[in-house]
Amino acid sequence: MRSRTRAAWLFLLPALVFYAVFLIFPVVSSLYLSFHEWNMLTPPLQASSVGMQNYTHILRQDPVFLKALWNTLVFVAVSVPLSIALAVLMATLMSRRRFAGLWRLIFLLPTITPAIALGMVWRYLYRPNYGLINTLLNAAGIASQPWLNDPATALMSIIITAVWAGIGSNLIVVDAGMRDIPEEYYEAAAIDGAHGWQRFRHITLPLLKPTLLFVFVTGTIAAWQVFDFIVAMTAPTLGRAGGPVNSTMTLVVYMYQTAFEYLNMGRASAMAYVLFFIVIAVSLVQLRVFWRGGVENY
Amino acid sequence: MRRWLSILLALLIFAAVVIPVVSAEEKTKLVMSIHTDFNREGLDDYIALYERLHPEIEIIKEVTPFEDYLKKIQIDAVSGRVSDIYHVYSLWGVELVRSGILDRPPAEIQEDVRKNYVPVAVNGATVDGQIWGIPTEIDNYCLVYNKRLLKEGGFSEPPKTWDELVDMAKKLTKFDSKGNIRQYGFTFLAGWDSAVVHPFLAMLWSNGGEYLSPDFKKALFNSPEGVQALEAQLRLFREKGTDVNGSVWDFPNGNIAMMIMAPWDENNLKTTMEDRYADVGVAPIPVMKKPATALYTWFAGVGRASRHTKEAWDFLKWMTAQVYGPNQTTRMGDYLVQSVGAMPSRKIDLENHPKELNDQYTACFVRELKNSVAEPNVAQGAEIKTILMNEIMSAWYGKKDAKSALDSAAAQINTILARYYK
Numbered sequence: 001m002r003s004r005t006r007a008a009w010l011f012l013l014p015a016l017v018f019y020a021v022f023l024i025f026p027v028v029s030s031l032y033l034s035f036h037e038w039n040m041l042t043p044p045l046q047a048s049s050v051g052m053q054n055y056t057h058i059l060r061q062d063p064v065f066l067k068a069l070w071n072t073l074v075f076v077a078v079s080v081p082l083s084i085a086l087a088v089l090m091a092t093l094m095s096r097r098r099f100a101g102l103w104r105l106i107f108l109l110p111t112i113t114p115a116i117a118l119g120m121v122w123r124y125l126y127r128p129n130y131g132l133i134n135t136l137l138n139a140a141g142i143a144s145q146p147w148l149n150d151p152a153t154a155l156m157s158i159i160i161t162a163v164w165a166g167i168g169s170n171l172i173v174v175d176a177g178m179r180d181i182p183e184e185y186y187e188a189a190a191i192d193g194a195h196g197w198q199r200f201r202h203i204t205l206p207l208l209k210p211t212l213l214f215v216f217v218t219g220t221i222a223a224w225q226v227f228d229f230i231v232a233m234t235a236p237t238l239g240r241a242g243g244p245v246n247s248t249m250t251l252v253v254y255m256y257q258t259a260f261e262y263l264n265m266g267r268a269s270a271m272a273y274v275l276f277f278i279v280i281a282v283s284l285v286q287l288r289v290f291w292r293g294g295v296e297n298y
Numbered sequence: 299m300r301r302w303l304s305i306l307l308a309l310l311i312f313a314a315v316v317i318p319v320v321s322a323e324e325k326t327k328l329v330m331s332i333h334t335d336f337n338r339e340g341l342d343d344y345i346a347l348y349e350r351l352h353p354e355i356e357i358i359k360e361v362t363p364f365e366d367y368l369k370k371i372q373i374d375a376v377s378g379r380v381s382d383i384y385h386v387y388s389l390w391g392v393e394l395v396r397s398g399i400l401d402r403p404p405a406e407i408q409e410d411v412r413k414n415y416v417p418v419a420v421n422g423a424t425v426d427g428q429i430w431g432i433p434t435e436i437d438n439y440c441l442v443y444n445k446r447l448l449k450e451g452g453f454s455e456p457p458k459t460w461d462e463l464v465d466m467a468k469k470l471t472k473f474d475s476k477g478n479i480r481q482y483g484f485t486f487l488a489g490w491d492s493a494v495v496h497p498f499l500a501m502l503w504s505n506g507g508e509y510l511s512p513d514f515k516k517a518l519f520n521s522p523e524g525v526q527a528l529e530a531q532l533r534l535f536r537e538k539g540t541d542v543n544g545s546v547w548d549f550p551n552g553n554i555a556m557m558i559m560a561p562w563d564e565n566n567l568k569t570t571m572e573d574r575y576a577d578v579g580v581a582p583i584p585v586m587k588k589p590a591t592a593l594y595t596w597f598a599g600v601g602r603a604s605r606h607t608k609e610a611w612d613f614l615k616w617m618t619a620q621v622y623g624p625n626q627t628t629r630m631g632d633y634l635v636q637s638v639g640a641m642p643s644r645k646i647d648l649e650n651h652p653k654e655l656n657d658q659y660t661a662c663f664v665r666e667l668k669n670s671v672a673e674p675n676v677a678q679g680a681e682i683k684t685i686l687m688n689e690i691m692s693a694w695y696g697k698k699d700a701k702s703a704l705d706s707a708a709a710q711i712n713t714i715l716a717r718y719y720k
Binding site: 039040041042044061063064128129134138141142143144146149150151235240243244245246257260261262263264 | 398
């Protein structure tokens with residue numbers, strides 16, 4: 001038994017070492033750094049201790065951090081439910097129709113395309129002068145919109161792109177969840193005279209709850225960390241992302257800029273921990289809300 | 299047979315391990331870090347020439363895009379893989395010096411810098427009163443205009459005062475039937491911090507204001523002079539002489555009458571405008587109270603952790619300070635004016651490149667050196683500049699008035715300055 005245990009540990013060792021070096025060590029290091037001031041130009045052990053100053057600074061004295069927090073919250077609150085609602089709608093419309101596989105593929109294409117490439121294309125589509133969207137609006141007699149160039153519309157423009165790009169992955173999961181629901185339930189409901197909306201409301205939605213929980217939690221965690229679309233769409237270069245006037249600044253983009261543009265790794269680490277606790281808290285709330293009332297089995 | 303094979307194998311292993319070590323010891327390798335815009339045609343020729351003259355030296359060039367260049371220096375420092383030579387944007391100097399990244403130049407180089415370079419460039423290479431490198435490129439700003447568009451608008455000369463610029467921009471701006479601007483009278487550069495902040499600083503200084511206090515303990519740009527300077531910019535938006543949607547790329551397309559640009563834009567304009575480049579005119583930035591423009595600098599330094607500091611400084615001396623040839627210029631001077639399209643900072647290079655520095659584009663920038671004020675080498679300079687950029691732009695977008703935007707920037711910047719200048 002002892003030799004089998006040893007063998008198991010030996011087999012696990014490479015993965016554990018990898019996990020320790022590339023996950024545990026950075027996580028612990030960044031916790032240490034979040035209480036220090038370090039610019040990455042000196043050895044980390046020479047970093048000077050600043051106690052809670054990084055945390056108090058970002059939460060009390062840094063308006064850009066609070067703006068980034070708000071923007072990220074808006075991004076999460078709008079993009080995640082919208083993307084999932086559209087995925088459910090599409091899956092319902094496609095369900096039991098011809099060419100469903102083809103439609104799934106079409107919707108999945110943006111998901112399998114790198115976000116940076118999508119963002120670059122959308123940036124050109126959104127260009128105030130000569131952009132395709134404004135050209136079409138002008139052709140329809142509507143004045144050009146500033147899209148990404150105006151703080152009032154920039155974040156929403158990015159959310160539109162992110163939702164469009166995110167539907168595909170949600171659609172695949174939701175569609176798989178829908179196809180798992182036994183056909184007999186719908187047949188029985190039809191015999192009882194239930195129409196389409198009633199069947200959706202009383203059969204599809206309750207039985208889809210575990211699937212929706214999964215896409216909500218994973219989608220929310222990913223949305224809190226939005227980075228690639230912001231960079232690709234708001235800046236010719238990484239360091240200038242988040243504009244105009246911080247209107248699209250998100251937590252992870254600001255964290256990156258704080259660390260690598262402003263040379264303040266300690267403050268960026270503190271931001272990372274604030275984000276970590278927010279994501280944990282939101283995920284726990286989501287789990288609690290979804291599990292309330294139980295989950296339908298079939 | 300097996301014995302002979304074993305001996306042969308042992309010899310091969312010995313050769314594989316020892317020969318590269320021996321050949322590596324023959325040459326001193328100098329790693330030179332530069333950013334992409336500095337890596338133009340001709341640099342490799344100078345490196346090859348130096349290697350021919352000094353067969354014991356091999357120079358390895360590491361080129362990084364400007365936006366990632368500081369990150370490269372950071373990551374090199376953390377990984378212990380430092381470069382021997384750095385080309386440094388002066389604004390980063392404070393962090394690099396205080397973190398011990400740069401080597402102090404030998405006394406004769408410091409003396410040469412003090413004596414032979416223009417004062418603004420010497421200041422750019424100076425941190426906490428000490429010279430840390432050899433100045434290379436200097437960049438200031440002028441008003442670049444499209445002569446054809448001005449002529450079509452009935453103007454024979456560029457504006458001399460900011461009030462004139464606003465009036466001209468208003469008349470030169472054209473709209474389509476949907477209300478979109480199709481020709482800009484004036485466009486502000488935007489998209490990165492210097493593009494927004496440097497022209498504002500030029501106007502602030504022109505209006506008699508100051509950026510930061512001399513001891514760097516306080517932001518001073520929110521003075522009445524600063525507020526007036528930003529108000530002057532806002533007049534352009536209010537009076538429809540510009541909007542926020544203009545792009546620098548519209549200038550080569552012939553859709554912008556006037557912009558504020560730097561010397562290094564010359565090559566881009568020549569390439570993109572081709573025959574229409576003849577339409578390009580350059581004039582001093584229109585004044586508010588007195589002539590002034592903003593300037594920033596670069597310098598070449600040596601890594602303190604380099605194992606070959608002497609060889610690195612020798613190469614830099616040869617490249618940047620040694621005057622040679624019938625024209626009596628330096629190699630760096632030749633390279634900057636001929637390949638990079640930037641202004642050199644050594645006095646003799648400014649005097650002895652008449653053809654390149656008195657051309658249609660660059661002459662005005664050279665003349666304006668006397669009115670140029672360098673951005674200061676302040677700790678957290680990049681963060682400070684980004685804060686100011688965002689607040690200026692919030693005024694452009696009408697989210698704040700000039701005073702509250704500058705007050706907000708000053709409050710944030712003072713918090714940063716308080717941490718570094720006690």
